[in-house]
Amino acid sequence: MMKQPNSNNIFERTFSTKKAEEKRMSRYQQLMLIGVLFGVLLYPFLLAGILPLAVVFSIDKKDKQDHVYDFDYESFLQRRSSLFLLSALLLTVLNLFLFVSVIPRGYLSCYLLFPLNLLHTTLRFGFSTICALIVGGLGTGSWLIYYASFVEKRKVISKEERQQEILNSKEYQARLKNKYEESQKYTKEYQREYALAIVIKDVALRNKRLEELSKVLLLGTDEYGLSYVMAFKELNQHAILPATTGSGKTTLIQVFIEHAAKFSIPVIVIDGKGAFDTLKAVREIAEAYNRPFRSFVDHGDMRYNPVKNGNDVAVRDKLIGLAETESVYYSTAAKSLLMVTIQLIDEFKKTHPIERSLPFIQEYFLPRNVLKLFADRILEKNPKLFEMEIEVKAEKKTKEKAEKNNEENHNEFDLMMEEQEDSLEVEVVTLNPDTLRLLDFYYLIKQNMDYMSEKEQDIFNRLFVRYEHKKDPFYLYVTSENLQNNINMLLDSELGELFQTMGATDELDIKEVVNQNEILYISLDGLLYSEYISVLAQMIVGDINFFCSEVYKKAKEQQEIKDVLVIFDEPSSYLNDDFISLVNKGRGAGIHAIFSPQTMADVDRINIHLKNQLVGNVNTFFIGKTNAPNEIEFWGNVMGTYNDIDVTDVVTQEAGFSDASKLSWEGDKGTKRQVDRFKINPNRIRDLRQGEFVVYRTALNVREIPRVVYIRKPKVKE
Incomplete structure (x- = not known):
């Protein structure tokens, strides 16, 4: 028996599949078919409904432009979908009621253009026709708007795709090309508001307006053509x-x-x-x-006294850089010396011509100069501080017997006393504090501590006495050589002049600058x-x-x-x-x-x-042009990622050559999955040029996608 030809060959399978696919209609095609049928039946009202549809599209477009940088933002058309459906239902009921009970002839007269113009009828175009067109147009327009909203919400488009569409648009490329002109787009109005505020005659009103303007800072124009402003207060979080x-x-x-x-x-x-x-x-x-x-x-010519203001701890913190060494042991000693030296100067500047300044700190980092200060105070109560009584040997010469006492009789004892003999004598010596051995100077002052005030004794103890158990009482000075050397080098260099404030006419004072x-x-x-x-x-x-x-x-x-x-x-x-x-x-x-x-x-x-x-x-980032690849990735990671969808399409190509001219091979099916994408793609950071900055703000609960801003040129004196 002869075999029947196999009907499942590749050609038959291909064409049978194609025919089956042609028979099936997608939901989109079904909706389009229903829409076309209603459009044909209600064409007068459909034409009238285009007007409200155009109005809503215009509002939606403006809303999108105002929030074009925010890809999580739902536009007017999307977020009002339920309202549009409710409006469409209510207007449909209203139209049915008017058609059945009030102005049926008005609704029918809307078809006088076609096809009733082909028939003999008593219908006339009048006021009722206009009313029917308005109400019917609103009803039909509501359904069109709802349909557009429904389609918009059903679209499966990734945020990245939407952003890329904007970046590739002619408008975006034009702004980028003319970025310097774009950056000044809002500057004139910004400056005008300030100019108007400063000429307000009412002082209270002027100050109020200036205070309002001071809160907002215009940086320039963002990449989407919008003005980019930020609150000045955000900079308080650095x-x-x-x-x-x-x-x-x-x-x-x-x-x-x-x-x-x-x-x-x-x-x-x-x-x-x-x-x-x-x-x-x-x-x-x-x-x-x-x-x-x-x-x-x-x-x-300006001079600066860094130790003029602040207590001893504040001054220590200011000069801490000069005291730092690789050893914590020595750094701690230097900090202690610095702090107590400030206390010393504060105490003695009341009675001595000294002041808080780096040159005087340098001077009183020498222990002899410090001991001299204490000696001056002791001398006020004990003027004989540097006077010492010492016993010295003095020789008595023999008295000559002949010429003066020849006829005198002397007993044996007198003769013995006249013999040469040594005797002890007390002599007062004044010590020189400049040449006195340093350790002896210290013990001399210590022996006279009772003449000091309680505060002076406390400072003396902090500087010397508490370190006697070390090698010597000058432990703080010996272990703080790095601090002393740094201050010496600073003041002995050409910069030293900047810190000579005695008699200076122009002195840097932060308090004065701020006030x-x-x-x-x-x-x-x-x-x-x-x-x-x-x-x-x-x-x-x-x-x-x-x-x-x-x-x-x-x-x-x-x-x-x-x-x-x-x-x-x-x-x-x-x-x-x-x-x-x-x-x-x-x-x-x-x-x-x-x-x-x-x-x-x-x-x-x-x-x-x-x-x-x-x-x-x-908490605020202004990221400009950078050429280092690792920095580009670093800033991308700092700004973080956002949730997005990754949409894939099934690529199809039918057998034969009939579809060779197709521009796209994307099929009707695909996949969708959640992914994380950079808020600012590192490639965009790499492409930054002069005057372009990525601005990312997190202060004051600001939640905005980072944007590229074209920085405006400020006003300068010409």
Whole structure:
């Protein structure tokens, strides 16, 4: 028997499958079919319904543009889906009621355009027709809007895909190309509001308006064309501004200083490299807003007394960098000496021509000078302190017998007394405190401690007596050579002049800077004085903290704390663990700090853990251009990830060549899974150029996706 041909060959299977697929309709096709049928039947009302649909689409588009950076945001069309359905149902019921009971002829007359124009009818276009079109159009439009909302919510599109669509759009590329013009887009209006506020005649009203404006800072225009503003108060939780050379970092620093200058907020800029560009930028802003500007630089006339303010502990903390050694043992001794020396100067400046200053600390790090101070006090009650009675041998010459006493009779005893003999004599010697052996000088003072006041005795004990069980009572001075040498080198160098404050006419005083709302620029040449920049920065921050603590104590009753903006430019020159702690202490007293390193590798070079400590102590990030691959990944991880979906498509290709011209091989099926993606892709950080910064804010409960901002150029004096 002949076999029947096998019907399951590849060609038959292919074509039979294709026919089966053609017979099935997707749910989308079914909805479209229903929509087309209703559209044909209700075409007059469908045409009228396009108007409300267009209005809702316009509102939805604007809503999306206002929140284009937030991919978790539900647009107007999505979040009002239930409202649109309810409106559609109610309007449908209303239309049915009007059609059946009120204006049936009005509804029918809507079809006079077609097909009733082909028939002889008594229907006429009138007021009832217009009413029917309006109500019917609203009803049909509501269903169209609900359908659009339904489709929008059913779309399976990843956030990354939506973002990529925006980044590839012509509008985005145009903004990027003209970023400098875009950055100034909102500047004119921002400056105009300030200009109007300062001319308000009513003082109370003017101050109120200026206070409102001072709370908001305009950085520029974001990548989506929106104005980018932030609360100035966010900087109170500190910020970091890492950016390499040519990134526009100086311009961004100027933006912060400009805001402070506008609203009389004192500014202190500590520059770790002494770049002239930074000095010039700060001065330009000060001149543009007529703010008092001062600079403390190695070639200037301003003098600085870092130990003028604060108690002994505060001064110790300020000078701690000079006392540090590799040995904790010696560092602790140096800190003790530093603290007690301050107590010594405070006690004796009442009666001696001395003051709290580095030169006098240097002088009283010599134990002989210290002992002289105590000796001066003892001399007031015991003027004979340096007088000593000593017994010396004196020879008595024999008296000559002949010429004077020839005729005198002398007994034997008298003759014996006239013999040569030695006798003892008491002589008073005055000791010289400059040449007296140091240990003898100490014991001399100790023997006369009863002439000292209780406070003086206490200081003497802290400096000398309590260390007698060591090798000698000068233990603190012997073990603090590193501290003494560092201060000697500092004061003996060219920089020493900057700390000679006696008789100085221009002296750096943080209290005065803050009270007078001045702009202060501090810098040393980073190439020449790199070893002293760290110490100077700690001194300045210590002074800031002391002043802030004083203000904080006084302001507690009035609930009023003054803001101070402090910018640490190139902080890698002076950054360390203690420095970050010092800055954090000022947070509660109004310090708004911005750290601006060129690269995080500079911070890593100081201490491998310091980078994480610094990043952990800030809550606002302005990330500029960087070329280091590890830093790009680091910042991507700092900003974190968001939940997204990964959508895959089944790729299909039918047999034969009939579909060779297809542009897409994506099928109707695919998979979807949850994934984590970077909030800012590291590749986007790598692509940053001049004037572009990724801004990421976490202070004050701000929850925003990081955005690229085109930094505006601030107003400067021309």
